[in-house]
Amino acid sequence: MLRGERTRAAVLAHAMDIASVEGLEGLSIGRLAAELDVSKSGVFARFGSKEELQLATVAAAAEVFVDAVVRPALAVPPGVDRLWHLCDGWLGYSRGRIFPGGCFFFSAAAEYDARPGRVRDAIAAALAEWSGVLERAAEDARQLGQLESTCDARQLAFELAALGSAANASSVLHDDDAAYELARTGMLTRLRALATDPSTLPA
Amino acid sequence: MLRGERTRAAVLAHAMDIASVEGLEGLSIGRLAAELDVSKSGVFARFGSKEELQLATVAAAAEVFVDAVVRPALAVPPGVDRLWHLCDGWLGYSRGRIFPGGCFFFSAAAEYDARPGRVRDAIAAALAEWSGVLERAAEDARQLGQLESTCDARQLAFELAALGSAANASSVLHDDDAAYELARTGMLTRLRALATDPSTLPA
DNA sequence: TCCTTTTGTGAACGGTCGTGCTATTTCTTG
DNA sequence: CAAGAAATAGCACGACCGTTCACAAAAGGA
Numbered sequence: 001m002l003r004g005e006r007t008r009a010a011v012l013a014h015a016m017d018i019a020s021v022e023g024l025e026g027l028s029i030g031r032l033a034a035e036l037d038v039s040k041s042g043v044f045a046r047f048g049s050k051e052e053l054q055l056a057t058v059a060a061a062a063e064v065f066v067d068a069v070v071r072p073a074l075a076v077p078p079g080v081d082r083l084w085h086l087c088d089g090w091l092g093y094s095r096g097r098i099f100p101g102g103c104f105f106f107s108a109a110a111e112y113d114a115r116p117g118r119v120r121d122a123i124a125a126a127l128a129e130w131s132g133v134l135e136r137a138a139e140d141a142r143q144l145g146q147l148e149s150t151c152d153a154r155q156l157a158f159e160l161a162a163l164g165s166a167a168n169a170s171s172v173l174h175d176d177d178a179a180y181e182l183a184r185t186g187m188l189t190r191l192r193a194l195a196t197d198p199s200t201l202p203a
Numbered sequence: 204m205l206r207g208e209r210t211r212a213a214v215l216a217h218a219m220d221i222a223s224v225e226g227l228e229g230l231s232i233g234r235l236a237a238e239l240d241v242s243k244s245g246v247f248a249r250f251g252s253k254e255e256l257q258l259a260t261v262a263a264a265a266e267v268f269v270d271a272v273v274r275p276a277l278a279v280p281p282g283v284d285r286l287w288h289l290c291d292g293w294l295g296y297s298r299g300r301i302f303p304g305g306c307f308f309f310s311a312a313a314e315y316d317a318r319p320g321r322v323r324d325a326i327a328a329a330l331a332e333w334s335g336v337l338e339r340a341a342e343d344a345r346q347l348g349q350l351e352s353t354c355d356a357r358q359l360a361f362e363l364a365a366l367g368s369a370a371n372a373s374s375v376l377h378d379d380d381a382a383y384e385l386a387r388t389g390m391l392t393r394l395r396a397l398a399t400d401p402s403t404l405p406a
Numbered sequence: 407t408c409c410t411t412t413t414g415t416g417a418a419c420g421g422t423c424g425t426g427c428t429a430t431t432t433c434t435t436g
Numbered sequence: 437c438a439a440g441a442a443a444t445a446g447c448a449c450g451a452c453c454g455t456t457c458a459c460a461a462a463a464g465g466a
Contacts, residue, residue: 110313
Protein backbone atom coordinates (compact mmCIF):
# COMPACT_ATOMS: atom_id res chain seq x y z
CA MET A 1 0.00 0.00 0.00
CA LEU A 2 2.97 2.22 0.62
CA ARG A 3 4.92 0.88 -2.33
CA GLY A 4 2.10 1.81 -4.69
CA GLU A 5 2.02 5.39 -3.53
CA ARG A 6 5.74 5.73 -3.90
CA THR A 7 5.89 4.68 -7.53
CA ARG A 8 2.84 6.74 -8.28
CA ALA A 9 4.58 9.79 -6.89
CA ALA A 10 7.70 8.99 -8.87
CA VAL A 11 5.72 8.68 -12.06
CA LEU A 12 3.91 11.95 -11.49
CA ALA A 13 7.08 13.81 -10.61
CA HIS A 14 8.61 12.77 -13.89
CA ALA A 15 5.38 13.33 -15.77
CA MET A 16 5.19 16.96 -14.64
CA ASP A 17 8.70 17.65 -15.86
CA ILE A 18 8.12 16.03 -19.23
CA ALA A 19 4.77 17.74 -19.68
CA SER A 20 6.12 21.20 -18.92
CA VAL A 21 8.58 20.77 -21.78
CA GLU A 22 6.90 18.51 -24.33
CA GLY A 23 3.28 19.02 -23.40
CA LEU A 24 0.72 16.76 -21.80
CA GLU A 25 0.19 15.02 -25.11
CA GLY A 26 3.88 14.39 -25.65
CA LEU A 27 3.81 12.64 -22.31
CA SER A 28 3.84 9.01 -23.50
CA ILE A 29 3.42 6.05 -21.22
CA GLY A 30 6.14 4.10 -22.97
CA ARG A 31 8.66 6.87 -22.56
CA LEU A 32 7.71 7.42 -18.95
CA ALA A 33 8.17 3.72 -18.24
CA ALA A 34 11.53 3.56 -19.98
CA GLU A 35 12.95 6.58 -18.17
CA LEU A 36 11.77 5.28 -14.81
CA ASP A 37 12.92 1.72 -15.51
CA VAL A 38 9.56 0.11 -14.97
CA SER A 39 7.25 -1.72 -17.31
CA LYS A 40 4.88 0.13 -19.57
CA SER A 41 1.88 -1.79 -18.30
CA GLY A 42 2.95 -1.08 -14.74
CA VAL A 43 2.65 2.64 -15.35
CA PHE A 44 -0.52 2.21 -17.30
CA ALA A 45 -2.27 0.00 -14.76
CA ARG A 46 -1.71 2.54 -12.02
CA PHE A 47 -3.73 5.18 -13.82
CA GLY A 48 -6.13 3.22 -15.98
CA SER A 49 -5.85 5.42 -19.05
CA LYS A 50 -3.71 8.12 -20.50
CA GLU A 51 -6.34 10.73 -19.74
CA GLU A 52 -6.36 9.77 -16.08
CA LEU A 53 -2.59 10.06 -16.04
CA GLN A 54 -2.87 13.53 -17.52
CA LEU A 55 -5.47 14.55 -14.97
CA ALA A 56 -3.33 13.22 -12.15
CA THR A 57 -0.38 15.14 -13.54
CA VAL A 58 -2.39 18.36 -13.60
CA ALA A 59 -3.49 17.80 -10.03
CA ALA A 60 0.06 17.11 -8.90
CA ALA A 61 1.29 20.25 -10.64
CA ALA A 62 -1.41 22.27 -8.90
CA GLU A 63 -0.11 21.08 -5.56
CA VAL A 64 3.42 22.07 -6.48
CA PHE A 65 2.18 25.48 -7.56
CA VAL A 66 0.21 26.09 -4.40
CA ASP A 67 3.17 25.10 -2.26
CA ALA A 68 5.52 27.34 -4.20
CA VAL A 69 3.40 30.44 -4.66
CA VAL A 70 0.06 30.55 -2.93
CA ARG A 71 0.82 29.09 0.48
CA PRO A 72 3.78 31.37 1.23
CA ALA A 73 1.83 34.45 0.19
CA LEU A 74 -1.20 33.51 2.25
CA ALA A 75 1.11 33.34 5.25
CA VAL A 76 1.48 37.13 5.16
CA PRO A 77 -1.48 39.23 6.30
CA PRO A 78 -4.00 40.50 3.73
CA GLY A 79 -3.26 43.78 2.02
CA VAL A 80 -0.93 45.15 -0.58
CA ASP A 81 1.92 43.22 0.97
CA ARG A 82 0.20 39.90 0.36
CA LEU A 83 -0.72 40.92 -3.16
CA TRP A 84 2.88 41.78 -3.89
CA HIS A 85 4.05 38.51 -2.40
CA LEU A 86 1.77 36.67 -4.80
CA CYS A 87 3.27 38.53 -7.75
CA ASP A 88 6.84 38.23 -6.63
CA GLY A 89 6.34 34.61 -5.63
CA TRP A 90 4.97 33.83 -9.06
CA LEU A 91 7.94 35.42 -10.78
CA GLY A 92 10.29 33.43 -8.57
CA TYR A 93 8.37 30.23 -9.27
CA SER A 94 8.60 30.75 -13.01
CA ARG A 95 12.15 32.02 -13.05
CA GLY A 96 13.35 29.26 -10.72
CA ARG A 97 12.20 26.67 -13.26
CA ILE A 98 10.50 24.53 -10.70
CA PHE A 99 9.23 22.93 -13.86
CA PRO A 100 11.97 22.74 -16.47
CA GLY A 101 9.74 24.15 -19.20
CA GLY A 102 8.63 27.15 -17.16
CA CYS A 103 5.19 27.45 -15.63
CA PHE A 104 3.39 24.14 -16.07
CA PHE A 105 -0.02 25.74 -16.39
CA PHE A 106 1.06 28.20 -19.01
CA SER A 107 2.18 25.34 -21.25
CA ALA A 108 -0.78 23.14 -20.44
CA ALA A 109 -3.33 25.88 -20.96
CA ALA A 110 -1.94 26.84 -24.34
CA GLU A 111 -1.95 23.20 -25.37
CA TYR A 112 -5.50 22.39 -24.36
CA ASP A 113 -7.28 25.72 -24.50
CA ALA A 114 -9.08 24.90 -27.74
CA ARG A 115 -9.60 21.16 -27.16
CA PRO A 116 -12.70 20.25 -25.17
CA GLY A 117 -12.43 17.51 -22.60
CA ARG A 118 -11.74 16.76 -18.99
CA VAL A 119 -8.10 17.74 -19.22
CA ARG A 120 -8.95 21.19 -20.48
CA ASP A 121 -11.59 21.56 -17.78
CA ALA A 122 -9.09 20.68 -15.08
CA ILE A 123 -6.55 23.16 -16.41
CA ALA A 124 -9.17 25.88 -16.76
CA ALA A 125 -10.35 25.27 -13.20
CA ALA A 126 -6.83 25.51 -11.84
CA LEU A 127 -6.19 28.75 -13.66
CA ALA A 128 -9.52 30.19 -12.60
CA GLU A 129 -8.63 29.43 -9.01
CA TRP A 130 -5.33 31.24 -9.39
CA SER A 131 -7.09 34.24 -10.90
CA GLY A 132 -9.49 34.13 -7.99
CA VAL A 133 -6.72 34.13 -5.43
CA LEU A 134 -5.09 37.11 -7.09
CA GLU A 135 -8.31 39.02 -7.43
CA ARG A 136 -9.36 38.33 -3.86
CA ALA A 137 -6.02 39.55 -2.59
CA ALA A 138 -6.47 42.76 -4.58
CA GLU A 139 -10.01 43.24 -3.34
CA ASP A 140 -8.93 42.64 0.25
CA ALA A 141 -6.24 45.27 -0.11
CA ARG A 142 -8.79 47.70 -1.49
CA GLN A 143 -11.25 47.10 1.31
CA LEU A 144 -8.46 47.54 3.82
CA GLY A 145 -7.85 50.97 2.38
CA GLN A 146 -4.44 50.04 1.04
CA LEU A 147 -5.55 50.45 -2.56
CA GLU A 148 -7.57 53.35 -3.94
CA SER A 149 -11.22 52.66 -3.25
CA THR A 150 -12.02 53.28 -6.92
CA CYS A 151 -9.70 50.64 -8.26
CA ASP A 152 -11.01 47.56 -10.02
CA ALA A 153 -9.64 44.40 -8.42
CA ARG A 154 -10.50 42.24 -11.40
CA GLN A 155 -8.73 44.59 -13.79
CA LEU A 156 -5.68 44.79 -11.57
CA ALA A 157 -5.50 41.02 -11.12
CA PHE A 158 -5.78 40.51 -14.86
CA GLU A 159 -2.94 42.90 -15.56
CA LEU A 160 -0.66 41.42 -12.91
CA ALA A 161 -1.25 37.91 -14.21
CA ALA A 162 -0.70 39.06 -17.77
CA LEU A 163 2.70 40.50 -16.92
CA GLY A 164 3.75 37.30 -15.18
CA SER A 165 2.65 35.09 -18.03
CA ALA A 166 4.38 37.26 -20.59
CA ALA A 167 7.61 37.10 -18.64
CA ASN A 168 7.38 33.32 -18.45
CA ALA A 169 6.69 32.99 -22.15
CA SER A 170 9.40 35.36 -23.26
CA SER A 171 12.08 34.02 -20.95
CA VAL A 172 11.53 30.41 -21.94
CA LEU A 173 11.23 31.08 -25.65
CA HIS A 174 14.25 33.36 -25.89
CA ASP A 175 16.27 31.83 -23.10
CA ASP A 176 16.69 35.20 -21.49
CA ASP A 177 15.72 36.35 -18.03
CA ALA A 178 15.38 40.01 -18.95
CA ALA A 179 11.60 39.77 -19.23
CA TYR A 180 11.30 39.13 -15.50
CA GLU A 181 12.64 42.59 -14.81
CA LEU A 182 10.14 44.10 -17.21
CA ALA A 183 7.33 42.20 -15.52
CA ARG A 184 8.47 43.21 -12.07
CA THR A 185 8.69 46.84 -13.08
CA GLY A 186 5.25 46.70 -14.61
CA MET A 187 3.73 45.06 -11.57
CA LEU A 188 5.25 47.55 -9.17
CA THR A 189 4.22 50.48 -11.33
CA ARG A 190 0.66 49.18 -11.32
CA LEU A 191 0.63 48.67 -7.56
CA ARG A 192 2.28 51.98 -6.79
CA ALA A 193 -0.24 53.83 -8.91
CA LEU A 194 -3.09 52.36 -6.93
CA ALA A 195 -1.62 52.06 -3.45
CA THR A 196 -2.63 54.61 -0.85
CA ASP A 197 0.81 54.27 0.73
CA PRO A 198 3.29 53.34 -2.01
CA SER A 199 6.21 53.49 0.40
CA THR A 200 5.35 50.02 1.69
CA LEU A 201 6.28 48.54 -1.67
CA PRO A 202 9.82 47.43 -2.44
CA ALA A 203 12.14 49.47 -4.60
CA MET B 204 3.40 24.61 -61.90
CA LEU B 205 0.22 26.41 -61.00
CA ARG B 206 -1.48 23.29 -59.76
CA GLY B 207 1.36 22.65 -57.38
CA GLU B 208 1.10 26.05 -55.80
CA ARG B 209 -2.62 25.70 -55.41
CA THR B 210 -2.51 22.45 -53.45
CA ARG B 211 0.41 23.73 -51.45
CA ALA B 212 -1.65 26.71 -50.43
CA ALA B 213 -4.62 24.50 -49.62
CA VAL B 214 -2.47 22.27 -47.46
CA LEU B 215 -0.96 25.21 -45.60
CA ALA B 216 -4.32 26.86 -45.05
CA HIS B 217 -5.63 23.71 -43.44
CA ALA B 218 -2.38 23.14 -41.58
CA MET B 219 -2.56 26.56 -39.93
CA ASP B 220 -6.07 25.90 -38.69
CA ILE B 221 -5.21 22.49 -37.32
CA ALA B 222 -2.03 23.71 -35.71
CA SER B 223 -3.70 26.61 -33.96
CA VAL B 224 -6.01 24.13 -32.24
CA GLU B 225 -4.03 20.92 -31.87
CA GLY B 226 -0.52 22.25 -32.08
CA LEU B 227 2.18 21.94 -34.69
CA GLU B 228 2.99 18.46 -33.45
CA GLY B 229 -0.60 17.30 -33.64
CA LEU B 230 -0.49 18.31 -37.27
CA SER B 231 -0.13 14.88 -38.87
CA ILE B 232 0.47 14.33 -42.56
CA GLY B 233 -2.00 11.48 -42.71
CA ARG B 234 -4.78 13.50 -41.20
CA LEU B 235 -4.03 16.46 -43.40
CA ALA B 236 -4.20 14.23 -46.46
CA ALA B 237 -7.44 12.60 -45.40
CA GLU B 238 -9.21 15.88 -44.69
CA LEU B 239 -8.08 17.36 -47.99
CA ASP B 240 -8.87 14.18 -49.94
CA VAL B 241 -5.42 13.71 -51.33
CA SER B 242 -2.84 11.01 -50.82
CA LYS B 243 -0.51 11.03 -47.86
CA SER B 244 2.55 10.83 -50.04
CA GLY B 245 1.24 13.68 -52.14
CA VAL B 246 1.27 15.95 -49.12
CA PHE B 247 4.57 14.57 -47.92
CA ALA B 248 6.39 14.88 -51.23
CA ARG B 249 5.47 18.53 -51.49
CA PHE B 250 7.32 19.42 -48.32
CA GLY B 251 9.98 16.74 -48.01
CA SER B 252 9.63 16.22 -44.28
CA LYS B 253 7.32 17.00 -41.44
CA GLU B 254 9.68 19.63 -40.11
CA GLU B 255 9.62 21.44 -43.45
CA LEU B 256 5.85 21.33 -43.37
CA GLN B 257 5.88 22.84 -39.91
CA LEU B 258 8.27 25.56 -40.99
CA ALA B 259 6.15 26.34 -44.02
CA THR B 260 3.10 26.50 -41.79
CA VAL B 261 4.81 28.97 -39.48
CA ALA B 262 5.83 31.11 -42.44
CA ALA B 263 2.30 31.04 -43.84
CA ALA B 264 0.87 32.03 -40.47
CA ALA B 265 3.31 34.91 -40.26
CA GLU B 266 2.00 36.21 -43.57
CA VAL B 267 -1.56 35.98 -42.34
CA PHE B 268 -0.60 37.83 -39.18
CA VAL B 269 1.20 40.60 -41.00
CA ASP B 270 -1.74 41.06 -43.35
CA ALA B 271 -4.21 41.17 -40.48
CA VAL B 272 -2.35 43.29 -37.95
CA VAL B 273 0.89 44.85 -39.03
CA ARG B 274 0.14 46.04 -42.55
CA PRO B 275 -3.05 47.94 -41.64
CA ALA B 276 -1.35 49.64 -38.72
CA LEU B 277 1.69 50.63 -40.76
CA ALA B 278 -0.71 52.35 -43.13
CA VAL B 279 -1.43 55.00 -40.52
CA PRO B 280 1.30 57.57 -39.80
CA PRO B 281 3.78 56.97 -36.98
CA GLY B 282 2.81 58.11 -33.52
CA VAL B 283 0.45 57.13 -30.76
CA ASP B 284 -2.25 56.54 -33.32
CA ARG B 285 -0.23 53.84 -35.08
CA LEU B 286 0.73 52.29 -31.78
CA TRP B 287 -2.90 52.09 -30.77
CA HIS B 288 -3.81 50.63 -34.15
CA LEU B 289 -1.31 47.86 -33.56
CA CYS B 290 -2.87 47.06 -30.19
CA ASP B 291 -6.43 47.29 -31.34
CA GLY B 292 -5.64 45.37 -34.52
CA TRP B 293 -4.07 42.61 -32.50
CA LEU B 294 -7.11 42.32 -30.25
CA GLY B 295 -9.34 42.17 -33.31
CA TYR B 296 -7.12 39.54 -34.92
CA SER B 297 -7.27 37.36 -31.84
CA ARG B 298 -10.91 37.93 -31.07
CA GLY B 299 -11.95 37.40 -34.70
CA ARG B 300 -10.45 33.91 -34.56
CA ILE B 301 -8.67 34.26 -37.85
CA PHE B 302 -7.15 31.05 -36.57
CA PRO B 303 -9.76 28.88 -34.89
CA GLY B 304 -7.59 28.24 -31.85
CA GLY B 305 -6.84 31.92 -31.26
CA CYS B 306 -3.48 33.49 -32.06
CA PHE B 307 -1.37 30.95 -33.94
CA PHE B 308 1.89 32.18 -32.49
CA PHE B 309 0.69 32.10 -28.93
CA SER B 310 -0.08 28.39 -29.28
CA ALA B 311 3.02 27.61 -31.27
CA ALA B 312 5.34 29.49 -28.94
CA ALA B 313 4.00 27.75 -25.87
CA GLU B 314 4.38 24.40 -27.59
CA TYR B 315 7.96 24.83 -28.77
CA ASP B 316 9.43 27.32 -26.31
CA ALA B 317 11.40 24.68 -24.46
CA ARG B 318 12.23 22.41 -27.41
CA PRO B 319 15.33 23.38 -29.38
CA GLY B 320 15.22 23.12 -33.15
CA ARG B 321 14.47 24.97 -36.32
CA VAL B 322 10.76 25.21 -35.60
CA ARG B 323 11.33 26.94 -32.32
CA ASP B 324 13.83 29.28 -33.93
CA ALA B 325 11.32 30.26 -36.59
CA ILE B 326 8.63 30.92 -34.01
CA ALA B 327 11.00 32.88 -31.80
CA ALA B 328 12.10 34.98 -34.77
CA ALA B 329 8.51 35.76 -35.73
CA LEU B 330 7.65 36.83 -32.20
CA ALA B 331 10.80 38.87 -31.87
CA GLU B 332 9.85 40.68 -35.04
CA TRP B 333 6.42 41.45 -33.65
CA SER B 334 7.95 42.78 -30.44
CA GLY B 335 10.24 44.88 -32.55
CA VAL B 336 7.38 46.37 -34.52
CA LEU B 337 5.57 47.25 -31.33
CA GLU B 338 8.62 48.69 -29.67
CA ARG B 339 9.60 50.73 -32.72
CA ALA B 340 6.10 52.16 -32.92
CA ALA B 341 6.33 53.17 -29.27
CA GLU B 342 9.77 54.68 -29.72
CA ASP B 343 8.61 56.60 -32.79
CA ALA B 344 5.71 58.01 -30.83
CA ARG B 345 8.08 59.08 -28.10
CA GLN B 346 10.49 60.77 -30.46
CA LEU B 347 7.58 62.56 -32.09
CA GLY B 348 6.72 64.00 -28.71
CA GLN B 349 3.45 62.12 -28.50
CA LEU B 350 4.64 60.06 -25.55
CA GLU B 351 6.45 61.44 -22.49
CA SER B 352 10.12 61.72 -23.33
CA THR B 353 10.98 59.75 -20.19
CA CYS B 354 8.95 56.70 -21.09
CA ASP B 355 10.61 53.37 -21.86
CA ALA B 356 9.47 52.05 -25.22
CA ARG B 357 10.63 48.52 -24.50
CA GLN B 358 8.77 48.43 -21.22
CA LEU B 359 5.63 49.81 -22.81
CA ALA B 360 5.76 47.37 -25.71
CA PHE B 361 6.24 44.48 -23.31
CA GLU B 362 3.21 45.48 -21.29
CA LEU B 363 0.99 46.00 -24.30
CA ALA B 364 1.94 42.61 -25.74
CA ALA B 365 1.40 40.99 -22.36
CA LEU B 366 -2.14 42.31 -22.13
CA GLY B 367 -2.96 41.06 -25.61
CA SER B 368 -1.55 37.61 -25.00
CA ALA B 369 -3.38 37.29 -21.72
CA ALA B 370 -6.64 38.21 -23.37
CA ASN B 371 -6.09 35.62 -26.08
CA ALA B 372 -5.25 32.91 -23.57
CA SER B 373 -8.12 33.64 -21.24
CA SER B 374 -10.75 34.00 -23.94
CA VAL B 375 -9.83 30.75 -25.68
CA LEU B 376 -9.45 28.75 -22.49
CA HIS B 377 -12.65 29.96 -20.87
CA ASP B 378 -14.63 30.56 -24.03
CA ASP B 379 -15.42 34.07 -22.90
CA ASP B 380 -14.67 37.36 -24.62
CA ALA B 381 -14.63 39.41 -21.43
CA ALA B 382 -10.84 39.38 -21.25
CA TYR B 383 -10.61 41.48 -24.40
CA GLU B 384 -12.29 44.35 -22.59
CA LEU B 385 -9.85 44.04 -19.73
CA ALA B 386 -6.95 44.05 -22.15
CA ARG B 387 -8.30 47.03 -24.03
CA THR B 388 -8.82 48.97 -20.83
CA GLY B 389 -5.31 48.13 -19.67
CA MET B 390 -3.77 49.15 -22.97
CA LEU B 391 -5.60 52.46 -23.06
CA THR B 392 -4.76 53.21 -19.46
CA ARG B 393 -1.10 52.60 -20.22
CA LEU B 394 -1.16 54.79 -23.31
CA ARG B 395 -3.13 57.58 -21.67
CA ALA B 396 -0.73 57.70 -18.76
CA LEU B 397 2.19 58.26 -21.13
CA ALA B 398 0.61 60.27 -23.93
CA THR B 399 1.29 63.99 -24.07
CA ASP B 400 -2.16 64.49 -25.57
CA PRO B 401 -4.43 61.71 -24.29
CA SER B 402 -7.44 63.20 -26.05
CA THR B 403 -6.32 61.63 -29.33
CA LEU B 404 -6.98 58.19 -27.91
CA PRO B 405 -10.39 56.53 -28.25
CA ALA B 406 -12.83 56.37 -25.38
C1' DT C 407 2.47 -20.12 7.73
C1' DC C 408 -1.10 -19.89 4.20
C1' DC C 409 -4.16 -17.14 1.64
C1' DT C 410 -5.71 -12.84 -0.43
C1' DT C 411 -4.94 -8.54 -2.24
C1' DT C 412 -2.10 -5.40 -4.11
C1' DT C 413 1.72 -4.29 -7.60
C1' DG C 414 4.25 -5.15 -11.29
C1' DT C 415 5.79 -7.95 -15.68
C1' DG C 416 5.82 -9.55 -20.59
C1' DA C 417 4.00 -10.33 -24.76
C1' DA C 418 0.68 -9.10 -28.05
C1' DC C 419 -3.16 -6.38 -30.44
C1' DG C 420 -4.69 -2.82 -33.79
C1' DG C 421 -3.70 1.71 -35.06
C1' DT C 422 -1.19 5.80 -36.56
C1' DC C 423 2.94 7.99 -37.31
C1' DG C 424 6.89 9.70 -40.71
C1' DT C 425 9.25 8.17 -44.53
C1' DG C 426 10.97 5.56 -48.85
C1' DC C 427 10.00 3.56 -53.15
C1' DT C 428 7.79 2.71 -57.67
C1' DA C 429 4.00 3.62 -60.85
C1' DT C 430 0.73 6.58 -62.88
C1' DT C 431 -1.53 10.54 -63.86
C1' DT C 432 -1.44 15.43 -65.17
C1' DC C 433 0.54 19.48 -67.01
C1' DT C 434 3.84 22.07 -69.99
C1' DT C 435 6.35 22.81 -74.00
C1' DG C 436 8.48 22.19 -78.37
C1' DC D 437 0.28 15.75 -81.03
C1' DA D 438 4.27 13.75 -78.85
C1' DA D 439 8.01 13.95 -75.43
C1' DG D 440 9.53 15.24 -71.18
C1' DA D 441 8.86 17.22 -66.61
C1' DA D 442 6.18 17.89 -62.57
C1' DA D 443 2.79 16.31 -59.43
C1' DT D 444 0.26 12.78 -57.25
C1' DA D 445 -1.16 7.97 -56.03
C1' DG D 446 -0.40 3.44 -53.95
C1' DC D 447 1.95 0.47 -51.15
C1' DA D 448 5.18 -1.14 -47.71
C1' DC D 449 8.49 -0.45 -43.90
C1' DG D 450 9.78 0.09 -39.02
C1' DA D 451 8.74 2.57 -34.93
C1' DC D 452 5.90 4.00 -31.37
C1' DC D 453 1.35 4.70 -29.52
C1' DG D 454 -2.58 3.30 -25.90
C1' DT D 455 -4.63 -0.66 -24.35
C1' DT D 456 -5.59 -5.62 -23.01
C1' DC D 457 -4.73 -9.87 -20.73
C1' DA D 458 -2.69 -13.75 -18.49
C1' DC D 459 0.61 -14.40 -15.15
C1' DA D 460 4.51 -13.68 -11.49
C1' DA D 461 6.33 -11.28 -7.46
C1' DA D 462 5.56 -8.96 -3.19
C1' DA D 463 2.91 -7.43 1.01
C1' DG D 464 -0.26 -7.87 4.62
C1' DG D 465 -3.63 -10.09 7.66
C1' DA D 466 -5.42 -14.54 9.63
